[in-house]
């Protein structure tokens with residue numbers, strides 16, 4: 044890109060995000076110099092969003108900026124880490140001033156909210172994609188892993204499930220009449236809320252944790268594999284939002300809640316003797332927490348209804364959740 048284009052981008056990205064005292068040297072040199080908190084683990088994660096794959100080609104640029112950072116903060120939340128810094132690599136088909144301004148606004152607003160400093164970046168020309176690296180810290184021994192769920196633990200999820208998958212369907216059907224509920228569901232797709240403060244609370248409570256990027260069935264599956272345990276999930280307990288219930292295909296909406304991706308809620312396990320603390324955590328962080336199942340001995344995920352009858356699985360795609 045020409046020098047002018049670099050200047051244009053520098054204009055948009057200089058000063059976005061938070062200013063932090065632990066940044067010894069920020070954007071402007073070959074690399075940043077950072078001071079991690081003494082005695083803590085540095086926690087690093089990165090995620091790439093590609094247009095047409097991870098977000099619709101016509102997604103609003105402000106949302107793309109928000110989401111690119113949010114999915115990374117969600118990974119830090121799932122580790123129980125406190126976010127501090129981020130880097131950003133942008134690949135753009137062309138330099139579009141309006142697009143960049145809106146993108147930077149979406150990224151910067153979320154960064155400031157979570158006191159994250161943007162400490163480096165890169166850009167090149169090509170099909171639209173965004174790579175963010177997020178860095179944070181956690182005290183030794185306090186990180187939330189996937190590998191420590193124990194038989195008898197309760198399985199809990201934050202927020203409501205299936206909203207982002209419905210939001211994507213609605214976004215792709217421009218004939219659906221606009222309403223507050225449609226906008227809310229589409230917002231759940233474009234502007235996920237990383238559960239950072241919940242992740243910090245879970246340091247002292249959860250035995251295992253993961254963020255829900257690919258859907259509860261798939262992501263809980265990672266905890267089960269990592270912890271070498273099985274689980275039973277009650278599909279009638281999956282937390283559904285009001286708009287989700289109305290747009291989600293009635294009684295079978297639990298399938299979307301179980302398999303729909305992009306919600307970026309947290310799924311975690313809690314020992315039964317600590318369950319009494321969960322409600323207090325929910326009210327401290329202002330997020331709904333719902334017990335949806337139990338960790339069991341064995342392998343795989345079983346699904347039951349509220350009356351404990353096994354879920355009949357008619358579609359072959361669901362069979363692999365039933366191999367316990």
Ligand SMILES: [Mg+2]
Pocket residue numbers: 117118121253254256
């Ligand atoms: Mg993750």
